[in-house]
Amino acid sequence: MNACPERIVHLMHEYLDGEISREHELELKSHLQSCVDCQAHMHELSDVVAFVKGAAHVEAPTNFSQNVMARLPKEKSHAGVSRWLRRHPILTAAALFFLFMSSALFSNFHEEQQFSFTKQENVLVEGETVIIPEGQVVKGDLVVRNGDVRIDGELDGNLTVINGSKYMASTAVITGKTEEINEVFDWLWFHIKDGAKEVVSFFDKEETK
Amino acid sequence: MDALINKRIKQVLKGDKDAFAEIVDLYQHRLFQVCFRMLGNRHEAEDIAQEAFVRAFINIHTYDQKRKFSTWLYRIATNLCIDRIRKKKPDFYLDAEVKGTEGLDMYSQIAAADELPEEEIMKLELQDRIQYEISRLPDKYRSAIVLKYMEELSLQEISEILELPLGTVKTRIHRGREFLRKQLSRQPNFL
Ligand SMILES: [Zn+2]
Numbered sequence A: 001m002n003a004c005p006e007r008i009v010h011l012m013h014e015y016l017d018g019e020i021s022r023e024h025e026l027e028l029k030s031h032l033q034s035c036v037d038c039q040a041h042m043h044e045l046s047d048v049v050a051f052v053k054g055a056a057h058v059e060a061p062t063n064f065s066q067n068v069m070a071r072l073p074k075e076k077s078h079a080g081v082s083r084w085l086r087r088h089p090i091l092t093a094a095a096l097f098f099l100f101m102s103s104a105l106f107s108n109f110h111e112e113q114q115f116s117f118t119k120q121e122n123v124l125v126e127g128e129t130v131i132i133p134e135g136q137v138v139k140g141d142l143v144v145r146n147g148d149v150r151i152d153g154e155l156d157g158n159l160t161v162i163n164g165s166k167y168m169a170s171t172a173v174i175t176g177k178t179e180e181i182n183e184v185f186d187w188l189w190f191h192i193k194d195g196a197k198e199v200v201s202f203f204d205k206e207e208t209k
Numbered sequence B: 001m002d003a004l005i006n007k008r009i010k011q012v013l014k015g016d017k018d019a020f021a022e023i024v025d026l027y028q029h030r031l032f033q034v035c036f037r038m039l040g041n042r043h044e045a046e047d048i049a050q051e052a053f054v055r056a057f058i059n060i061h062t063y064d065q066k067r068k069f070s071t072w073l074y075r076i077a078t079n080l081c082i083d084r085i086r087k088k089k090p091d092f093y094l095d096a097e098v099k100g101t102e103g104l105d106m107y108s109q110i111a112a113a114d115e116l117p118e119e120e121i122m123k124l125e126l127q128d129r130i131q132y133e134i135s136r137l138p139d140k141y142r143s144a145i146v147l148k149y150m151e152e153l154s155l156q157e158i159s160e161i162l163e164l165p166l167g168t169v170k171t172r173i174h175r176g177r178e179f180l181r182k183q184l185s186r187q188p189n190f191l
Helices: A008-018 A023-035 A037-054 A064-071 A077-087 A089-102 A105-109 A183-195 A195-206 B002-013 B018-041 B040-056 B071-090 B091-098 B104-110 B119-121 B127-136 B139-150 B155-162 B167-185
Strands: A125-127 A129-133 A137-139 A142-145 A147-151 A154-158 A157-161 A165-169 A178-181
Touching: A008 A023, A008 A037, A023 A037, A023 B167, A037 A154, A064 B018, A064 B040, A064 B127, A077 B104, A089 B167, A129 B040, A137 B127, A142 A147, B002 B018, B002 B104, B018 B040, B018 B071, B018 B139, B040 B071, B040 B119, B071 B155, B127 B139, B127 B167, B139 B167, B155 B167
Parallel strands: A129 A147, A137 A154, A142 A157, A147 A165, A157 A178
Antiparallel strands: A125 A129
16 A cells, blocks of 8 residues: 655654754655655654653652662771771871781782682683673672672672672673672781771871871 | 762762762652653562662762763663563564564564553553553664653663664664554554
């Protein structure tokens, strides 16, 4: 029934997108004047647009924001610590110096520094990065030590990254818990807090100023 | 508004979680609406929209502050919706999609919602009717149509949200409109 060139329908859509050139608009108009079928088609398309635009605005339920806030991951204790350290750069440097000079412990720290990860199916490894490719589902927990992890696909389990970073694509899904551990940091914090009392009392004096 | 958002984002990056609440307040209705129109179910929409904000919070360090925040947020939400829709799809649909066909002949196979008998359709209230017709759209066309006509976004923004070339977005909107036209003209007294 419709023997008109497809081009005319294309022009109709250009028109509806508000992106039609003057020439194309004239071409469309002159065709519509002489073709009842295309007129009807154009009319129906305009009605479709009006129909869809008639959708009422919907609002998020009440308490939506509170529910989101409740779902956010608990602030990692590191965040508080690193904020504190950032606010006190000179003290941090002094503390680090003090600890590095006074403690032989740090040399032990570098022992188990090799890249390792849980062997799982569907996992790719590039250099020292473990990758869950897009569309792949890994079942079970994944632990990556001294390397990074990139998740494009899905991890059906917990993720633990030790001394590394994680990158999540927008397609990433992790059903379990995610934990990032920075051993150097934990080690230092432990010593700042518990090991070196002088350092702590020095910090306390500074804090109350 | 962008200046305010960027300020809040900087606070969140510094570890101030509460600053995120204001971001949620500002975008909650838009995000919920997209999810609702995509998924057709308030309960699921709430779950996915919340998840989108949680993802945004976790990945906030990957957001490029030179770009529009809403675009980034919409992208997270639409990806989650599409994932959710695909998880519910029967296998034949997935197979059909791998071939990458966008032709009209695929319509009957890839329509997402179950078809209602005509007498049931005629009984629907207008708003339910709109949602029903939207939910019948294949998801590729649905996301484009929802962003264009319900969120009233420009084609350029839609192309950035869906990470598709402008030409592909236009094609999807054109096909979406044709799909709806065929749907609606099949039913008497409508168009
Ligand atoms: Zn014609």
